[in-house]
Amino acid sequence: MSSVSITVVGVGAVGGLIAAHLCQVPENVTSLAVRTAFERLILERDDTLLEAQPRVMTDPDQAQPADWILLSTKAYDSKAASEWFERCSHEGTRLAVIQNGVDHVERLSRWFPRERILPVMVDCPVERVSPGHVRQRGPVVLKFPATAPGRSFGSLFAGTEVNCEAVDDFVSVIWWKLCLNSAGVVNALTLKPSGIAHDPHAARLMRKIVEETAAVGRAEGAQLDSGIADEVIGIYRNHPADSVNSLHADRLAGRPMEIDLRNGIIVKLGLRHGIPTPYNEMAVELLRIA
Numbered sequence: 529m530s531s532v533s534i535t536v537v538g539v540g541a542v543g544g545l546i547a548a549h550l551c552q553v554p555e556n557v558t559s560l561a562v563r564t565a566f567e568r569l570i571l572e573r574d575d576t577l578l579e580a581q582p583r584v585m586t587d588p589d590q591a592q593p594a595d596w597i598l599l600s601t602k603a604y605d606s607k608a609a610s611e612w613f614e615r616c617s618h619e620g621t622r623l624a625v626i627q628n629g630v631d632h633v634e635r636l637s638r639w640f641p642r643e644r645i646l647p648v649m650v651d652c653p654v655e656r657v658s659p660g661h662v663r664q665r666g667p668v669v670l671k672f673p674a675t676a677p678g679r680s681f682g683s684l685f686a687g688t689e690v691n692c693e694a695v696d697d698f699v700s701v702i703w704w705k706l707c708l709n710s711a712g713v714v715n716a717l718t719l720k721p722s723g724i725a726h727d728p729h730a731a732r733l734m735r736k737i738v739e740e741t742a743a744v745g746r747a748e749g750a751q752l753d754s755g756i757a758d759e760v761i762g763i764y765r766n767h768p769a770d771s772v773n774s775l776h777a778d779r780l781a782g783r784p785m786e787i788d789l790r791n792g793i794i795v796k797l798g799l800r801h802g803i804p805t806p807y808n809e810m811a812v813e814l815l816r817i818a
């Protein structure tokens with residue numbers, strides 16, 4: 529098999545996880561474009577370590593054109609990260625956007641040709657221990673559209689434990705994930721971890737938020753079950769009571785938050801479809817004020 533060059537831009541929790549698995553495939557020539565430098569990439573999971581020493585770059589001037597750019601910064605860092613794209617690209621380079629949200633292509637097409645952008649949904653509990661060192665706490669699933677570029681992206685992970693699923697109905701996949709993530713704003717607002725979903729008042733708010741999200745998602749073409757709010761609340765109740773979602777973690781750490789990508793987009797698309805989203809709107813405004 530011929531080699532494939534890959535540059536991972538943004539090597540935090542998700543980027544570190546993805547890069548560590550990519551480095552296990554001999555055909556992949558993987559480079560890392562980072563903001564904070566490190567020497568080794570370490571992935572910790574189930575008491576085992578995956579270690580790799582790919583090329584680490586801190587300046588776009590060090591970059592070479594690659595077949596794939598994998599973007600795994602937080603969405604609010606996409607603009608700064610886009611400074612890597614020109615030096616990492618040749619005319620056929622594809623950009624896989626491995627971020628939460630439902631508007632990957634729309635967001636990134638400001639800085640990269642939209643016909644070569646592949647949206648990717650990532651599902652894996654993973655956290656950064658220190659620069660270049662991440663801890664994977666469960667199986668990793670990547671879902672992306674079942675197109676030729678999608679299948680080619682999936683083949684980058686051949687033989688690894690990353691579960692890649694090329695799906696026909698990607699719209700439903702990302703809206704299901706947004707239903708799950710949208711409820712997490714209750715944690716970020718109350719500064720209380722997952723266990724708050726056992727509180728009937730918190731559960732009621734989560735339900736309203738998810739119902740609005742699902743209504744907008746259906747208007748966007750997603751197939752979402754009528755029981756999705758119960759499903760989401762059940763998932764939060766089944767998480768370890770002290771687990772903290774990334775919106776909540778960003779607020780605690782005083783970082784920017786992916787609020788536009790999570791609840792803001794529901795308000796924006798709700799307006800477009802004439803669907804009221806008062807619970808999401810209030811949540812967005814309260815977080816902005818906070």
Ligand SMILES: NC(=O)c1ccc[n+]([C@@H]2O[C@H](COP(=O)([O-])OP(=O)(O)OC[C@H]3O[C@@H](n4cnc5c(N)ncnc54)[C@H](OP(=O)(O)O)[C@@H]3O)[C@@H](O)[C@H]2O)c1
Nearest residue numbers: 538539540541542562563564601602605608609627628654
């Ligand atoms: N963590 C999870 O369990 C999880 C699960 C599902 C989905 N997601 C989604 O995945 C995406 C990534 O999240 P994450 O948790 O991996 O975030 P993260 O741990 O904060 O990592 C983001 C990384 O991007 C780097 N970065 C920022 N600006 C950069 C730039 N201009 N050039 C190069 N690197 C830059 C940061 O550098 P520094 O090292 O300097 O901070 C950091 O290492 C988000 O959309 C998130 O919602 C996360």
